[in-house]
Amino acid sequence: MASHGAAPAAGSDAARVEVSGTGQTNQPAYPPFVSGDHSWSSSTGAAAAAASWNYPVANQSQDAVYYDPQRDVSVSGDNQNVASSAPPAVQSTMGLTNASHSHVPYASSLQQGYNPAEYANYYYNYPQATNSCSAQQGGANQHPGAAYQPLTSFQNSGSYIDPSSNTYYNAGGHQTAPGYATSNYYYQTDTRNDGSSGNNYAQSYQNYPSSDTNAAQSSSTVPANSFSYQQQYNQWPYYYNQSVPTPAGNPVAGSSNIDNTAVNTTSGYSYPSMEPPPPGTTPWKSNSGASVAPPVQVPSVPEPQNQYVQHAQVTPVLQNQYAYQAPGVPVAQNYYANQAPAYPQNNMNVNQAPLNNHGDQQKSGSLTTGIFSENKTQIPIIPRIAPGFSMVIPKSEKKIVGADLAKKPAYVSVSVPKNDGAAVQHGPDARSLPFSLRNYATRNLSRCKDEAQRAACQSMIQQITGKAISNGTLLTKNWDTEPLIPLQENLLTMTETSSANNSSSLSKSTPKRRLKxxxxxxxxxxxxxKVEQLAKALMNGNTHNNLKAQIRMGDSWNLGKSLQSPHTPSNKIAHRLSKKQKMGSYSSVVQNGNASSDSDKEKDLTKYYANASALANSPEEKKRREHRSKRFEKSKDSSSKSRNSAVNKDAGAHIHTRRPISALVTGSYKDGSSLAVEDMDWDALTVKGTCQEIEKRYLRLTSAPDPSTVRPEHVLEKALSMVETSQKNYLYKCDQLKSIRQDLTVQRIQNELTVKVYETHARLALQAGDLPEFNQCQSQLKRLYREGNNGCYFEFAxxxxxxxxxxxxxxxxxxxxxxxxSKEAKQDGAVKxxxxxxxxxxxxxxxxxxxxxxxGPNLNSCLMDLYVERMRFxxxxxxxxxxxxxxxxxYVAQVLGFLLNGDDRSEECEIWLKAHGAVLSVDNSGELQIDTKASSSMLFMPEPENAVAHGDASLAVNDFFARTS
Amino acid sequence: MAAYLSMGEAHRRISDYLSRLDVAISQSDGADLASLLAISSAPASTPLSDALAAFPDFARLAADRFPHLSDFLPLLLRAIHSHSLRRFGDAYSSFEKAASAFLQEFRNWETPWAMEAMHIVALEIRLLAEKADRELVMSGKNPDKLQAAGSFLMKVFGALAVKGPKRVGALYVTCQLFKIYFRLGTVNLCRSVIRSIETARNFDFEDFPVKDKVTYMYYTGRLEVFNENFLVADQKLTYALMHCNPQSESNLRKILKFLIPVKLSIGVLPRRSLLEKYNLLEYADIVTSLRRGDLRLLKQALDRHEDQLLKCGVYLVLEKLELQVYRRLVKKIHIIQREKEPSKAHQIKLEVLVKTLQWLGITMDVDEVECIMACLIYKNLIKGYFAHKSKVLVLSKQDPFPKLNGKPV
Known part of the structure; x- marks a missing residue:
């Protein structure tokens, strides 16, 4: 896309500046923009969504904003470097100018960014590096106005007190930073959580003071209020802080560790527009709902294995999204690989990983400069907002400034070379063995039964590692999904296949992969x-990346467009995203030793989902996958939504144990879509009602049924007879019957009473001419009869x-x-x-x-009623x-049924005939006749008088009332 | 016999089979490969199945000896073994997995040398699924294998319905799919397949093998019968009839079973000898009633064969022949009247018609008969008009009973 033109230029500039400062050669310069791009699309989509989302999904829109900062960061970084190619040390002072720089265009482009429908504007803004920044601000600023007010409310309800974080927003970055010195994973993740929750507060906190003005803005589309700009502008420092809290206050050597956490958290946020919230966001939700939530998450973290699991939850779901919205993830992965890595990742995008890395570092690097300067401006506000806050705040503020000034260049120079060394040169540094690989080794060894096996296994691992190092896949290979080394007896064959796998995956990455x-x-x-091929593959992947970026650019437009209503469209997006992933499959397949059915994917989406979602190749995972793919086939006619959810479920397969709980939790706002129906323990979830009231209004369930509002069977019987004897109109009865049906359903009562309820409802619906409701009952009845429940089978046949x-x-x-x-049925009067x-x-x-x-017996005539007009015509x-x-x-009146009940209604017939264009005349005996010859060309079907715009007259409320009361 | 088989002999037999498969694949011998894959036609006890029973570790043997075929051979052997034990559900599951592996490779082969084998696989999948479903029904489980086979064959179809030399084989798979869909009663699924066959610009339909074309035309013709698209149905079924192998009488019969009702509804009556030759005597009475205008016979015939006709889906078509029978009856009355009273031949009194129907044992009041006459005129089966006042059906002087000439009623 042409719009890339300007941006990459700026990007390369930025890269070079950094590089010269650290004395490193930095090859890939463009990817920052790729990532900027990603975030762009995702957040514009989210911006649109946020406007229309209501409370339950607020956490998603919230996430969207979290993501923004990161994106802003990347762009503002360019600004800076474009404005002056100053050495990094000077950048600290540049921060302010940079910030103000971005502020100016902000005013001009606010209107563009403001309207969520105008994605095109975002798009056009893009090439102008400075402008784009402000446009994003515009987009993000909308969130506080539209979606965040609910957040501020819960925030007030005491969620400030985070049990684990004791500082204001940089909790992760500063206060717990000493902990990193002794750094174990537990601590890291802890702080990660803290950091994220801290961010949360900072974020919503920010919105709090400005929400008024924002609200004003959202009502008046073109706000010319400079004060509000100031306000909003002031917010941005906080956003920056949130996104990169750690690099700023990172006095310890483990700087990039902390960076991991930062990136990680943000990457977690970058999935918000997806329909099912990735598990990473679920804790967020609980976090915002109640301040007790963080501990819930923490226990699941400490074990390294568990950490992985957590990420695994995220990553499989998001495979598709990698290509789009999650530039942060690959970065994080690479970090993991370099440092004593805490999170073995499904390292999907080889190419992206190293590339984006630099981009992110640039971002954070340039960001930090922005942070402290803006922190200064922010300080006066803080006491105003949170007078009850501890004295830690000012301290930490100072710390930021100091640490930033001192540490920032060091940070860049440390982490960049590390990264380069590992990712680009693939140096076989023993220390840089990825944690995932170690994990892999441990897993393999733990399977061994005796010493001989163990020794063999160890040597195998060494071999594999050596091979991975030599062909450069050490860091890019997905060790977590690598098949375990088979135990000794069938060791030989398996190595052969695994090498075959390797070679095939390699050959896949080359264009002519299907020759042999x-x-x-x-x-x-x-x-x-092989190495050559891999290099080629990398090159390929590189171009693919660029290509993908372009596609994404185009797609972001669609994305935003389809996100206007929150639920179903996001499915579509997921769908589209996954389709798009095919484009990227060349690069992603490289790590994926799974050589199966690449072309299947092209042919059969169902199968594709099954394959793509679970990359793990371990035997038990394979088995599970088979089981699932079977299930998909069963439900293949179901909508893409269910497929989608099935995929998600796949991804969440690592968290079996949390399911029943999450079923209830997510069920409240997600319609249980993160679970497959078959996997639910229905018996455990079946409600036993305790409600004794006979009358109950129907309300579509939006959460798990509450036993106290569900009536048990004997009450339902009374309710049914009440409805049957009631004198009230159809609407009332329909409502009552629906609530009875609901209670029956949630209690899984399927017996004669159920049949009776459905039959009663079906008859009432027929009498009222409510065909849709009748059809619902009819289909339920068909099933009930088939399952052997007695009822008026013939009547309904x-x-x-x-x-x-x-x-x-x-x-x-x-x-x-x-x-x-059946023969008997054919003898029945009604059926006859x-x-x-x-x-x-x-x-x-x-x-x-x-x-x-x-x-007509029974209500047969009621059904025929609906056909009478057509038949007469x-x-x-x-x-x-x-x-x-x-x-x-x-005569016509007589034959065409106008003479119901014997009384002469030929007048009615006359009116009907005239309405249909018949030509009438009176013959010499005084009898009214139809002139057939004249009429034959004149007849027409009149528009029904009660025609309504939406085509279904029975939906016209007034008419419906008239008929039913 | 299996019990007496030595391990060595079993090993030899299995190895023999495996190497034949391997040779067939490496030498691209499609016919041989196809013959080796046809498992469902095998009797319960073959030398191979006995060997498999005697050598339970056959899967590893296969995987060890031919590691490059390790995703195919063990599963295939397992399928053969399960089939010989009459565990069709297991056999189907194994075979489907093996078939997926085979399909995967088939896609990679540039030439369609293995088309024959692919077709055998498609056929076996369907046959095994049918057997497995029968087994599942017997054990009271949900028969879902045929449906699974349908989705697998869709994949096969996807691999074949592409540009290039493999497309020739697509129609065979289409026909297998039709068979599955018709059996499952999900014929609406046929539509997508039909579209991709018929809208293809780069491949002429006539280039498909004749046998597939005939099957295809038969099924699509049946679909058109469902839709009461009699002209298209006539065209397709006639094509199938003309190109069908004249030796295979059962296939001819199947085609005629649908073609005859279609032809009847456009006014073409078959000879009795045809019905006798192909044992389609359920239509004989209907044809006779059409000849005679004997409404009673028609109703009796429909009643007698109702279940059968409903099942094969032509009942509604035949039911509509009623009006043609009425027309025949009116025509006969008209002919008799012309002989008796040439001047008034074109005026048929309603009471005459009512009386005639009474003789046939059908009691209808005047209004109902009047309505039928009105309908006959309305639908162009009779030329003329009805005078309500005098209750007389007035026939046109020239050609009062126009020939249908292939037009459906």
């Missing part, structure tokens, strides 16, 4: 060849026949309905009647039809065509 069949004997590939023949006119359905009738109606309709015999109409066309010269109106 895997089944034909595999020639041994030389290592050098007749209704079913009539319904199919008169209203759906689907021949195959009719055939199957007729074929399914229905079959006779069918015969009359199929031969067009209106006389018989209206005779049957008059004598058909009849009058037939008559005007075949009768000559005239036909008396009296």
């Amino acid at each position: 069949s895997r089944w034909e004997p595999v020639p041994e590939e030389k290592v050098t060849e 007749a209704y079913n026949l009539l319904c199919v023949m008169l209203h759906s006119s689907n021949k195959r359905d009719l055939l199957s309905s007729m074929a399914s009738l 009647h229905a079959l006779a109606v069918h015969a009359a309709v199929s031969s067009g015999n209106y006389v018989i039809f209206f005779k049957l109409y008059k004598q 058909e009849a009058i066309k037939c008559m005007s065509r075949s009768y000559r010269p005239t036909v008396p109106v009296g």
